[in-house]
Each structure stands twice: as structure tokens, then as C-alpha cells.
Amino acid sequence: MFQYINNIxxxxxxxxxxxxxxxxxxxxxxxxxxxxxxxxxxxxAISDATKNRLKELRIIETNxxxxxxxxMKVLKAPIYKEFIKxxxxxxxxxxxxxxxxxxxxxxxxxIIQEKSNKKNKxxxxxxxxxxxxxxxxxxxEGFQVDLANDYEDVCIETFRYNHPEVPDDRVILGDxxxxxxxxxxxxxxxxxxxxxxxxxxGFSSANQQRIIDDPRNDLYKYYLKAISKIxxxxxxxxxxxxxxPYSEQIxxxxxxxxxxxxxxxxxxxxxxxxxxxxDFGVAQKRQRLIFIAxxxxxxxxxxxxxxxxxxxxxxxxxxxxxxxxxxxxxYIKPLEAPRVKNMTEVDDEITGKKVxxxxxxxxxxxxxxxxxxxxxxxxxFNHKARYTNDINYEIYGTLEQGEDGTSEKIKHxxxxxxxxxxxxxxxxxxxEDKPSRTITAHLKxxxxxxxxxxxxxxxxxxxxxxIQSFPDDYIFLGxxxxxxxxxxxxVPPVMARGIAKVLKKxxx
Numbered sequence: 001m002f003q004y005i006n007n008i009x010x011x012x013x014x015x016x017x018x019x020x021x022x023x024x025x026x027x028x029x030x031x032x033x034x035x036x037x038x039x040x041x042x043x044x045a046i047s048d049a050t051k052n053r054l055k056e057l058r059i060i061e062t063n064x065x066x067x068x069x070x071x072m073k074v075l076k077a078p079i080y081k082e083f084i085k086x087x088x089x090x091x092x093x094x095x096x097x098x099x100x101x102x103x104x105x106x107x108x109x110x111i112i113q114e115k116s117n118k119k120n121k122x123x124x125x126x127x128x129x130x131x132x133x134x135x136x137x138x139x140x141e142g143f144q145v146d147l148a149n150d151y152e153d154v155c156i157e158t159f160r161y162n163h164p165e166v167p168d169d170r171v172i173l174g175d176x177x178x179x180x181x182x183x184x185x186x187x188x189x190x191x192x193x194x195x196x197x198x199x200x201x202g203f204s205s206a207n208q209q210r211i212i213d214d215p216r217n218d219l220y221k222y223y224l225k226a227i228s229k230i231x232x233x234x235x236x237x238x239x240x241x242x243x244x245p246y247s248e249q250i251x252x253x254x255x256x257x258x259x260x261x262x263x264x265x266x267x268x269x270x271x272x273x274x275x276x277x278x279d280f281g282v283a284q285k286r287q288r289l290i291f292i293a294x295x296x297x298x299x300x301x302x303x304x305x306x307x308x309x310x311x312x313x314x315x316x317x318x319x320x321x322x323x324x325x326x327x328x329x330x331y332i333k334p335l336e337a338p339r340v341k342n343m344t345e346v347d348d349e350i351t352g353k354k355v356x357x358x359x360x361x362x363x364x365x366x367x368x369x370x371x372x373x374x375x376x377x378x379x380x381f382n383h384k385a386r387y388t389n390d391i392n393y394e395i396y397g398t399l400e401q402g403e404d405g406t407s408e409k410i411k412h413x414x415x416x417x418x419x420x421x422x423x424x425x426x427x428x429x430x431x432e433d434k435p436s437r438t439i440t441a442h443l444k445x446x447x448x449x450x451x452x453x454x455x456x457x458x459x460x461x462x463x464x465x466x467i468q469s470f471p472d473d474y475i476f477l478g479x480x481x482x483x484x485x486x487x488x489x490x491v492p493p494v495m496a497r498g499i500a501k502v503l504k505k506x507x508x
Contacts, residue, residue, distance in 0.1 A: 001104050001161060001168070002059045005071045014074055016157055017059075019477060020104060021075060021083050026347075026355040027100055028086040030379055034357045035096065042089045044081040053087050058106050102164060103475075109164040116144060116165040122507045123189050125230060127176055127196035127223055131476060131486035132159040133468065134195050134238070137496020139163070140373065141504055143193070147186050151175050154478035155486055162474050176222045183229050191230050192507050197238040197491070198223040200246075211249045224253055227293075231259045231266055234503055235293035238491055243289050247272045254293050268293040271306035275313070278435040280498040281370055282469045283323040285435040288491065290499065302506050312502045320498075325453065326432035327367035328466040331360035332380065337388035337396075337457035344384060344480040352384035352460060358472070368472070371494060377472040382483055383462035386447055391415060395448075397456040399429040429453060436467045441488035444481045461487060469494035 001020060008014055032038050051063045060067040072080045090097060102108040121144035126135045129148040132155075139145060145163060149172045150156055156173040163171070172179060172186065176198075179186065198220040200211060211217050212224065227235055235254070243250070254270040270293040277286040292306045299305060338344070338351045347353035358380045364372065388396065395410050405414055405427040414427075430436060432453040443450060447458030459467070461476060461483040469492040476483040 001106065001109070002057050004061055005059055005067055005074065006061065008074065012153060016153075016477070018075060018079065020161075021079060023355070023475070023477075024101065024104055025079075025082050025086045026353075027104075027379075028089050028097075030355050030357050031093075031097055031100055032089070034378065037093065037096070039089060039092065042085055042092060044084040044088070046084060047088075049091055050084060050087055053091055056107055057104070103161050109168075112164045113167055119144075122192040122504060124193045124195055125187065125191050125226075125232070127194070127226060128198055128219070129159055129171075129196065130155045130489050132162055133470070133490030133493050134197070134236075134496045135159070135163065136470070136474070137491070137493040137498075138193070138195065138500040139165070140493065140497050141500035143500060143504070146170065146189055146191060147172065149174065149176060149179055152486075154482050157477045158475070158486055161477055176219060176226065180222050180226045180229060183226060187230065191232045193234040193236060193503060194227055194230055194232040195236045195238075196223060200239060200243060211246050212253050224257065227268075228257055228259055231261065231295065233295050233298045233507065235268065235270075235291070236499060236503070237291040237293075239289050239291075241274050241287045241289050244272075244274060247289070247291075250291060254291070264297070267296045269296065269299055269306055270294075271310060273310045275495065275499075277469075277492045277495045278322065279314075279317045279320065280492070280495045281320040281323055281367075282467075282492045282494050283325055283328040283367055283435055284437075284439060284467045284469075284492065286438045286492060286495075288495070292499075292503075298506070304506055309502060309506075313499060316498060316502065321366060321370075323367040323370070323435070324433055325430055325436040325467065327365055328436065329432065329453070329459075329463055330365055331363045331368060332383060332463065332466075333359055334455055335383070335385040335457060335460060336455075337385045337393065339388065339390075339393070341387055343387060347384070353380075354382060354384060356380045356383060368466075371466065371469045372471045372473075375471070375473075380462060380472065381475045382465065383460050384480065385457045385460055386480075388457060392448065393456060395427055396429070396451050396458070399427065399451065401429050401431045401453045404428045427451065430459070439464050439468050439488050441485045443484035443488050447484070464488070468492050 003013060003017060008017060054060045075083060121142055123146040124138050124143045125146055126148040129135055129150045135145050135148055145166045147170050148159055153173055156171055160168055160171045200217050200220045212221050251270045254268050257268050259266040270291055272289060272291040274287050275290050277284050292309050294306055335352045336350050358378055361378055362376055391413050394413055398409050399407060427448045429451040430453045443464060450459045452459055464487045468487055468490055476486050
């Protein structure tokens, strides 16, 4: 997770190092707060044990004075001293701290990876993995991620942190076009399922240019190329509902795949369906177009078809309890919106923190039990309210649940009233007694479309993550606004679990 200080060159590398160092410090601080274990005897003096811990974390390679100076230069004095103090606290109270720092600890991550590999799980490859929603759902159903790839560095950082069972060198930052032609350098196992959501920007009409031929859909073309080289048993591809009119073109592209291995030729049958997340128990009505393709030998051997798989998925709906927005927003600390700009990265008790103690530990409803897989989680992450100016604060406080920017109540202050025909949903107060409207990546721009139903603010990143069905200890790294982007672009993990559970029955 960390990078050796002597290898850090770019500004982004420095930012990610500082963020993870700050996360380490915050985890130690909330542990001390929760357990009432403030230890005044711990200081920022550097001992041999401190240096060895820095080596264990793979921040320094040797105990040289130059590395210490470089670390101090990058972190700056206040953070550097806090970090050394946190490491010394960690060393003194290691047993009590337990697993809290495991995701930042290379040695602990290696142990997790060894255990995971020994279980002989079915294997997946996730292209355009984003923050890891699809991968998480499959992992929760017993799949092993063999390779994950995305071109957004912040998504890769989030994925690596939250998936300690996947070696760092199997979570690849880069363009799929630079990976596919050398895929054998990354994959040395038979892959059961390739998953992912390639962006398709060129929606041409069915009788004109085919999607795969549109130059704007180059990434989609390389996704198909990856399938042709990997030859997985199954493929799960997700995308926006807007691709439905072009589904026949996409199906044709899959059916045109021919893979020769030895004296065998593999092909695929494919089908698609719009699946809705609240059918899986997610507290959100989110529609996604899902394609499922099956390799011909598996289809024949198992006597299964893609349409049959979709029917199995639909049949599983009857076991799922419906959850509403209020289920996702329950048992989490109330917050007030910051009224001063540039405070989103500053922690405080009133507007929230990046890492905080869970005040409602042990008070989980059925939805929290579902997304957290029955685990009780001691800490809260990414629960920080967003800045709200005076006009928006008045709008947020005036609107009733279900009302939007066309409400007469806010006509006198509505900044977009001359464009209400375009921006009708620019402001919307969420309805707590229904599944939430879709969480989107646009939240990184503003959150007016997702106003909290009972508090005068928009939803926090943690609340958005809950609505998306991410577990409460899934930490989103990166700048505050980019956490919204990662959450909004993700596939709800509980929805992914529903798909994975059905497919797993047909793997072995």
C-alpha cells in the first residue's frame, strides 16, 4: 500500500503517501479515543523499533539518515511527528489494536493473500474495476480476483486498500489497450469469469455504424479482445440502461468471438436484461443493463443458457427484503453542513470526519446487516458533510421530501428557475420511505439532487456508499469530491452478489 520514500517522484505519489499516512494516524487516534487509551508516554522519538516498523510498512528500505530526512521533507514536520508518534503507539499497543491496520500493513496483506489462494476459489478478472463494487460482490460470494484494472489512479488506490486479498501487482493502473496485448504477463490461471463495465460513448443507430466500429468505443472493443484472449467460462458486462437499443449489436459482437485452443474452438451465447438494484435488497432504485455470456462448452456441459441464468437471478428476488432510504440513513451520526468553504478535508465533531468512532455500534438494522454481512463495525469512514452556501441552505431547509426545483416555496431564491425545464431535478429532497433515487458520479459536481430527507444538507459520501450497499468499513481514498465519483460510478456490491451467487453454482 505504501511506496518507498526514495521511489516517490510525482506530486500524485506524494499526495497518496500523505493521505495513507494521515489515515494511519487517524486510525490510531480513533482507536485511542474509542478505548479511552490516550497514552501520554508515547512520543515522536525514533528508536530502532520505529525504524523497523517503517521498513515493515515499506516506507523506507534501510535505516539510513537520508531516508528519514526525505520522509520528513515529503510529510512536513507536523504530520511527520504525528506519524512517528502513531507508529510508536502502534508498537506499544499492537495486541489491543488487532486487525485495524491490516489493510495498510504489507506483511498482514501477504498473510491474507496466502490464505485466500489456498482456498482454490473460482477466479475473476475485473476490467474498468473502478472502486471495486463488482469485485467486492463477487469476492463476498467466494470468488478470487486474479486481476483488476482501471485508468483512474484514485480508484486503484481505493481498490487496493479494500481488497487486501489481491496482490498489489495484480491491481493495475493503466489503459486496457496497453494491457490486453500482453495479458499473459498478468494472468497465469484459468479464469472463470471476466467482469466489467467498458464505457460506450458512441451510440449509433442499429442500421448504421456498429458500436464496435465506432472509434469512440475503442475501450469496449478492447474489452472484447480481452475476452478473446482469456477465454473465460462466463462474462458479465454491465452498463447504463441507455445501451439497451443497441443490445442486438453487442450480442452480435459476442457471438462473433471465436477462440481456438488446441483442437477446440470456443464461442459464446449471450443475453441481456435490465436489472434493478432494489430487487436485490439495495436501498436504491438503480437500473443497470447486464449482459451475461456463456462459453459454448460450459453451456453444453451444464445445459444452461444466458436467459436461463437471468431467470435464476429473477427467481432469487423472492428471498430479498425490500429496503428503503431510511434504512440506509439509520444509525449514523447526524451532521451539519459546513458554512465555510474549503472545509471538506477538515475533521470536526459537527460536520463530520474521514474516520470516526461508530456511536451506534451494535444497533444495526436488517439493511446494515445485509451490507456489512452481519459484522458489527466499530468505526465510521467518509462521513463528512459538504459545504452549503446561504442560498442552498435555505433551499435545503425549505423543500419537503419529494419536492424539487420547481417548488413554489423556493421560487424567490431558485438560482436556476429560468432553466427549470432542463434542471427540474437540479434540487431534490430525497424521500425516506422509498428506495433512493440513483446515486450518480455527478455528485462530485454538486449534491443538490440528493438532499438529506431530514437534515439541512446533502448526503455525505458514507451515506451515498450505504445507499450503494458498500459495507461501512469500505474506505474511499482520494480527495473529498472524488469519493462521490467513485461511489456513483460503482455497481452496488449487493447487486453484484446476487449475480455472483447464481453463476457460482455453474462454475464447478
